[in-house]
Amino acid sequence: MILSDKTIKQMLGENTLKIEPLTDEQIQPASVDIRLGNTFSIVEDSSTGIITLGEQINYRTITTDTYLILPGQFVLATTMEYFELPDDLTAFVEGRSSLGRMGLFIQNAGWVDPGFKGEITLELFNANRCAIELKAGRRVGQLVFAKMDSPALNPYNGKYQGQTGATGSRVFLDSDK
Numbered sequence: 001m002i003l004s005d006k007t008i009k010q011m012l013g014e015n016t017l018k019i020e021p022l023t024d025e026q027i028q029p030a031s032v033d034i035r036l037g038n039t040f041s042i043v044e045d046s047s048t049g050i051i052t053l054g055e056q057i058n059y060r061t062i063t064t065d066t067y068l069i070l071p072g073q074f075v076l077a078t079t080m081e082y083f084e085l086p087d088d089l090t091a092f093v094e095g096r097s098s099l100g101r102m103g104l105f106i107q108n109a110g111w112v113d114p115g116f117k118g119e120i121t122l123e124l125f126n127a128n129r130c131a132i133e134l135k136a137g138r139r140v141g142q143l144v145f146a147k148m149d150s151p152a153l154n155p156y157n158g159k160y161q162g163q164t165g166a167t168g169s170r171v172f173l174d175s176d177k
Contacts (some may be wrong), residue, residue, distance in 0.1 A: 003089075003119050003145040005029050017145075018084035031094070031142040037078035037119060038136035039148060041166035059168040065136040069104070069126045074125075078164040079120045080137060087114050087151040091143045093122075099140060104129030106141050115155025118163040 003011075011017035019032060025112050026033040044049070044058040051057055059076070069075055085091065090113060095106030105125040112120065122140065126132050159170040 001147045002030050003147060006148075008032060008145065011089075017089065019081050022081060026139075028142065031144045032141055033139045034093070034120065034141050035080040035151075036122075036136055036138050036140045037080045037165075038132060039067050039078045039165040041076040041168055043074070043168075049058050053171050053174075056172045057169055059166075061166060067134045069124060069134055070131050070132050071126055071129050073126050075124050076168060077122045077124050077134070077163070078141075078166045079122065080103040082117075082119050082164070083111060083112070083143075083158075084117045085114055087155040088148045089138050089145055090114050090148060091145045093120060093141060093143060095141045096139060098100065098176050102132060112143065113156035113158075117161055119165065121160070121163065121167045 008017065008027055012019065013020070022032070026035075039061060040063075041059040041061040044060050046058075067075070067077075092112065093107070093110055095104075097169075099106060103126060105127060107123040107125075120143075124134075142154065159173050160167060
């Protein structure tokens, strides 16, 4: 079941769902707007020109209120908000249609697990032929919350728990290498 603005506000008031910082204007009828943070990370070139899943990837991370994403560029960014989801709530990350129509694709894995705590790392790609100026604090997407039929037996406690800033891939930590 998708949560309504009424239920979202109730959960925020009860502190069972935490989103900080948050303004009333961000709460929409069936979602919460997410804003762009000020941390951006770019994959550094490797000496071999190949990225492997079994080795740590190096990133160059910058903190700025304005970032120019070049045509064809991929960059990690972060939300301004820090989230704490209870064990019976999950969320879907959706980009803004207005930005997609400019050629800016805003993704993440698309899913926020129950029990997750942290800022959400966003994967940005500029499919336009022009550079796009990004500003920290601007709305870039929304979280749609869904109530689960029961609390998760194993809520999220993985390698991204508590992340802040634009967090790079930690796939090299996977046990199925």
